[in-house]
């Protein structure tokens with residue numbers, strides 16, 4: 001027995017007829033045992049809180065579309081393992097219907113908390129209401145939903161994607177300060193996904209007062225390397241003069257680099273490139289001068305998610321919005337950061 005079970009057992013009261021109330025009653029008894037156990041000097045020394053005895057979490061992941069996502073999955077799985085909290089994990093393979101099925105199955109299995117990173121922003125109200133009716137709290141990680149009812153989730157942990165797009169646009173303004181005309185092509189993320197919507201918006205906000213910037217082509221590459229390559233090939237065929245590529249993630253930027261090189265051009269020189277994420281391969285391309293600037297988007301959300309889940313399960317209040325801390329990288333900064341990069 002551990003300190004976390006004790007905390008939960010003594011947490012705010014829930015209606016006794018509700019599922020959470022029943023869970024709390026059981027935990028309350030367990031907590032009484034924990035008190036005795038602690039008093040006898042045999043309490044666990046683990047600081048993780050260790051909800052393993054009583055807490056189960058269901059996590060519905062987007063898929064495995066990018067290196068960012070792979071790092072995110074690994075970090076989440078490892079963080080829950082370290083915290084000794086059983087995690088049910090599902091991979092939606094980029095499909096909203098799969099994610100909805102996974103969430104419904106977690107509701108049926110009566111997990112204590114559901115966490116998920118929505119594939120797209122819209123269309124979640126029905127299933128989130130089902131979780132609410134079952135008294136199962138939901139935590140959004142990485143991406144948000146566009147629901148007008150924010151009582152459908154307890155917290156949203158993740159990046160400010162609009163700010164990421166703005167940072168990319170601000171860099172472009174400085175980089176092309178002396179240019180008179182800048183033709184921009186944009187590789188967007190998955191259509192309808194929050195980072196695709198917001199990164200497009202932020203970039204436009206940053207460049208909108210500067211008429212020399214023209215977005216001459218914009219298409220989704222679905223956040224994948226293959227998608228980035230394929231769409232960039234098409235961009236290169238139909239646009240003789242491209243000055244800047246803005247890719248919503250490193251993977252698409254890396255795919256585009258292959259297309260640019262195959263077309264006999266030098267990425268980072270003939271066509272400047274700005275991307276988002278800062279995963280290892282992106283940082284290496286930046287250090288090698290093939291990408292010119294990267295806006296960081298951290299996939300390391302696992303530790304914070306564990307903390308939020310513990311609090312939510314214990315009936316504690318959590319911040320509705322928790323924004324991930326992030327930075328940006330120039331070539332020199334990438335060279336310095338690469339040896340210690342965790343993903």
Ligand code: AHR
Pocket residue numbers: 065066067068069142143195223248249250251276277297
């Ligand atoms: O939601 C985060 C985005 O999703 C990352 O930028 C991208 O690489 C991923 O697929």
